[in-house]
Amino acid sequence: xxxPEPSPDGRFGEFGGRFIPESLIPACRELEAAFRAAWGDPxxxxxxxxxxxxxxxRPTPVTECHRLSERLGVRVLLKREDLxxxxxxxxxxxxxxALLTRRMxxxxxxxxxxxxxxxxxxxxxxxxFGLECVVYMGEVDVERQALNVFRMELLGADVIPVGSGSRTxxxxxxxxxxxxxxxxxxxxxxxxxxxxxxxxxxxxxxxQSILGTEAREQTRAIVGADPDVVVACVGGGSNAAGTFAGFxxxxxxxxGVEAEGGAAIGHGVPGVVHGMKSFLVQxxxxxxxxxxxxxxxxxxxxxxxxxxxxxxxxRATYVTAGDDEVLDAFKLLSxxxxxxxxxxxxxxxAWVVRAAGTxxxxxxxxxxxxxxxxxxxDVAQVRELLS
Amino acid sequence: MRAARDAGRKxxxxxxxxxxxxxxxxxxxxxxxAGADAVEVGIPFSDPVMDGPTIQEASTRALARGATPAxxxxxxxxxxxxxxxxxxxxxxxxxxxxxRRFARSLVEHGVSGAIVPDLPLDEFGExxxxxxxxxxxxxxxxAPTTPDDRLVEICERSRGWVYGVGLMGVTGxxxxxxxxxxxxxxxxxxxxxxPVLIGVGVSTxxxxxxxxxxxxxxxxxxxLVRRLLEGGGPEAAAAFVGELRSALDxxx
Numbered sequence: 001x002x003x004p005e006p007s008p009d010g011r012f013g014e015f016g017g018r019f020i021p022e023s024l025i026p027a028c029r030e031l032e033a034a035f036r037a038a039w040g041d042p043x044x045x046x047x048x049x050x051x052x053x054x055x056x057x058r059p060t061p062v063t064e065c066h067r068l069s070e071r072l073g074v075r076v077l078l079k080r081e082d083l084x085x086x087x088x089x090x091x092x093x094x095x096x097x098a099l100l101t102r103r104m105x106x107x108x109x110x111x112x113x114x115x116x117x118x119x120x121x122x123x124x125x126x127x128x129f130g131l132e133c134v135v136y137m138g139e140v141d142v143e144r145q146a147l148n149v150f151r152m153e154l155l156g157a158d159v160i161p162v163g164s165g166s167r168t169x170x171x172x173x174x175x176x177x178x179x180x181x182x183x184x185x186x187x188x189x190x191x192x193x194x195x196x197x198x199x200x201x202x203x204x205x206x207x208q209s210i211l212g213t214e215a216r217e218q219t220r221a222i223v224g225a226d227p228d229v230v231v232a233c234v235g236g237g238s239n240a241a242g243t244f245a246g247f248x249x250x251x252x253x254x255x256g257v258e259a260e261g262g263a264a265i266g267h268g269v270p271g272v273v274h275g276m277k278s279f280l281v282q283x284x285x286x287x288x289x290x291x292x293x294x295x296x297x298x299x300x301x302x303x304x305x306x307x308x309x310x311x312x313x314x315r316a317t318y319v320t321a322g323d324d325e326v327l328d329a330f331k332l333l334s335x336x337x338x339x340x341x342x343x344x345x346x347x348x349x350a351w352v353v354r355a356a357g358t359x360x361x362x363x364x365x366x367x368x369x370x371x372x373x374x375x376x377x378d379v380a381q382v383r384e385l386l387s
Numbered sequence: 388m389r390a391a392r393d394a395g396r397k398x399x400x401x402x403x404x405x406x407x408x409x410x411x412x413x414x415x416x417x418x419x420x421a422g423a424d425a426v427e428v429g430i431p432f433s434d435p436v437m438d439g440p441t442i443q444e445a446s447t448r449a450l451a452r453g454a455t456p457a458x459x460x461x462x463x464x465x466x467x468x469x470x471x472x473x474x475x476x477x478x479x480x481x482x483x484x485x486x487r488r489f490a491r492s493l494v495e496h497g498v499s500g501a502i503v504p505d506l507p508l509d510e511f512g513e514x515x516x517x518x519x520x521x522x523x524x525x526x527x528x529x530a531p532t533t534p535d536d537r538l539v540e541i542c543e544r545s546r547g548w549v550y551g552v553g554l555m556g557v558t559g560x561x562x563x564x565x566x567x568x569x570x571x572x573x574x575x576x577x578x579x580x581x582p583v584l585i586g587v588g589v590s591t592x593x594x595x596x597x598x599x600x601x602x603x604x605x606x607x608x609x610x611l612v613r614r615l616l617e618g619g620g621p622e623a624a625a626a627f628v629g630e631l632r633s634a635l636d637x638x639x
Binding site: 020021023177271273280305 | 433434435436437443447450455480481483484507521532533539552556
């Protein structure tokens with residue numbers, strides 16, 4: 001295991017924990033026990049692995065980007081989570097949590113979503129397992145990701161627009177937590193990232209670690225060695241956590257890329273929201289601030305607690321990318337490799353473009369980027385931005 | 388609170404969002420004058436996950452008016468209520484303010500207690516030490532889903548009184564009292580001598596009376612805050628609290 005389990009009280013160093021209303025404590029304990037039992041059960045792994053393979057389309061390939069590599073002077077490899085069923089890494093987590101929902105005997109699933117990728121993945125898994133599904137989504141995101149709203153509804157989910165606060169991902173999480181407080185005895189809250197109260201940050205990282213484990217073997221097969229640098233975008237940070245889990249015990253430098261307008265780690269102040277202690281974009285009084293990013297999936301003022309820990313220990317480095325360079329990277333990958341990335345994933349690309357040829361990423365280095373999702377959902381928005 | 392309860396009085400704690408309207412301190416004083424046994428004052432937070440639409444709206448308005456934790460606590464120091472004042476806020480406000488500094492500021496401004504709904508027993512240690520050292524009473528919440536053994540521990544570590552959550556859900560008015568409210572009160576009364584107050588989903592004098600058959604009293608929040616959001620001021624608050632008081636006194 002490349003990244004260790006948190007402490008019994010759910011801590012990664014000083015970060016993590018379980019800061020939630022008393023009403024939810026028994027449910028988190030139940031979930032922790034269910035996950036621990038399942039994760040130690042070969043029959044669970046057999047079913048989980050089979051579903052990810054036969055339904056989810058795993059393993060996804062690692063693609064070497066020859067034209068982009070030539071352009072940047074570094075050797076670029078992409079872990080292709082865009083090629084999974086539903087088009088992003090989110091499926092790895094929701095299939096695991098759907099199996100747990102069934103093990104716990106619950107029939108109703110709620111989820112929050114920003115870009116809609118986690119909402120679509122949750123609605124998909126609920127359709128597959130015959131579970132009732134309710135997805136909370138900020139009004140701003142409902143508007144900029146209309147296609148994903150329709151997709152979720154087509155899959156049988158109820159999408160509830162959230163009009164409070166900044167009307168984005170943060171507020172969708174608040175509303176999902178309120179629903180959970182009221183319905184916890186019948187409902188599983190399928191959190192979409194490595195965030196929230198213990199055991200979510202740990203559990204979701206474990207479910208996502210499959211992508212890092214695959215990428216490590218695949219990179220070795222292609223390059224004959226581990227990459228020099230491993231890069232992933234970070235909102236809550238689940239694709240980055242899954243990626244880093246595969247490389248933490250290699251010499252590879254780990255880089256997480258936050259959106260400039262929602263850089264929790266970049267902001268550097270610890271706080272507590274959504275059940276966890278972690279870095280948080282907030283004012284001096286402790287009020288959580290609104291994030292601003294072109295990408296709905298990174299429009300989140302917090303970050304998973306393990307990323308705060310990896311940042312504090314120095315094992316991973318966290319940087320930011322701005323909207324303009326992200327759009328440029330979005331176009332660049334489309335035009336050099338014929339791959340349209342999700343705007344979230346384009347943040348990781350944007351950093352590689354900026355860093356290539358500098359001390360951060362010297363000429364000739366091998367860099368593995370997790371392409372967390374495909375850009376189909378963003379095409380309409382980007383078209384408007386570019387016109 | 389305990390003395391009043393022991394004297395046979397049913398306890399009444401209204402909730403007011405701090406900073407909601409220019410006259411919110413007068414509202415607190417009016418609640419006290421109308422027969423409250425303590426007033427719970429909300430320090431507004433950007434992400435109040437235990438609160439329903441009414442208190443969310445009140446928090447948003449108060450923050451828009453420039454309410455800060457320091458301004459609310461300082462203003463409470465000027466309120467001559469003659470009864471205990473306790474603040475209710477979310478943990479990030481306490482954490483960001485600094486445990487010891489926050490606890491000291493409460494004491495300095497005459498606030499006797501604190502309720503922090505997203506700080507469960509499991510994460511309570513650091514704040515509990517700071518609060519106990521400063522002399523701030525932390526009122527812990529118990530929920531219908533809390534198992535019996537944990538209920539005992541919550542009551543042992545709660546100070547002043549214990550807050551029983553009356554239903555599974557967030558704050559807000561309900562048309563009828565949930566069956567879980569009386570059950571919650573009975574379960575708590577069986578394990579503690581602290582006054583047991585039930586809140587969340589207690590909205591009317593009738594509901595207050597109904598749950599107080601089992602409990603030592605009630606916390607009433609959204610029903611009062613709604614009246615304030617609708618334009619009511621100290622008089623409206625006093626009238627409503629007076630109704631609740633009369634109904635509870637009528638039980639004796």
